Amino acid sequence: MPSVSMTVNGKQVSGEVEGRTLLVQFLREHLGLTGTHVGCDTSQCGACTVHVDGRAMKSCSLLALHLEGADILSIEGLADGDTLHPMQEAFREHHALQCGFCTPGMVMSAIGIVNDHPDLDEKTIRHQLEGNICRCTGYHNIVEAIGAAAEDMKG
């Protein structure tokens, strides 16, 4: 079987995978990083969002071998010890989740949105979240949290 090496949350990792192994399978099944979720498995829901070389992408639509040498950031890599990332803290503060299944992808996408848009307004947040689906229909507090985190991340 071919092998692949990449950096995940700052650590160098490698493993033997099949050609068809997806990044999300590599993260969850090979590395045990189960914070990245598989929601729809059809590239629509965004629960599997991670950052690849600094850009938000859907890990259920990427082949692990495609990412040889890439720098991956998943939800597990955000917090600094017991200190949550400002986006995680804002989600907690604003109760931006109900069941929580979509939350890892929401948080990873949200950080990408803030990084790409220095001056965020509510309309932009809602539009840019179109690749993430929350079936608890909890979008209101998610949007609130992202707006608040955007201010915190500026500082």
Place this chain on the structure above:
Amino acid sequence: MYDFNYQRASSVDDAASKHAAADDARYLAGGMTMVPVLKQRLDQPSDVVDLGGLGDLTGISETGGAIVIGAMTTHHDVNTSDLVKSKIPALADLAGTIGDPMVRNRGTIGGSLANNDPAASYPAAVLGLGATIQTNKRSIEADDFFTGMFDTALEEGELITAVSFPVPEQAGYRHFPNPASRFPIVGAFVAQTGGGVRVGITGAAPCAYRQTSFEDALAGGLDPESLKGIEVSSDGMNSDIHASAEYRAHLVNVMARRAIGG
């Protein structure tokens, strides 16, 4: 997903030779359509030749009055390129309507054009601007490139390397998005080019096409009033749960007018 033999190309020539040597190979660009297709077992290639390492297929430059976009350039990079925004803002805007942010961060213009989904956005711009598709073998004019549903003039193993968009005098793009997928139900790209007015339509029919009746009507200038009352036949148009053929035919006119400020 069925398994396949994964191969990473080190150059365009290497990609072509790996493709030729395999039983039934596919090129992999961003994979935003191809990986979901493989996951649904709609395709079963023997080999996948990954173009991800071909950095020389990425980038945007201006050459002789045209904007040249490397085939592996992402939708995000086209959307945010200062060069594209200043020379062909309608093209930058179009790239920003594709998929969602995560798809735009990975999906590529070359992959989109080679796939030629009937509802893909880029074909409207390629036709509307009279772009040229450069491959590892030749140059193909926009009017010759899109040959049918998911079908193009590309030969087996032929690889898009870049797309050259002549800078228009004026251009606009509007689409009516599917409320769920955001794919265009109908999209219209209208441009005043050095070669006259061109109107590229996507989403309406099995394959993107030029609405020549609109081009004739706009020959005197891009005035949306000139399109009022011009009926578009629904014969052969797509019809599905999202929109009937008649509705799509109606939208062709509405989107073309909106593309030029109507």
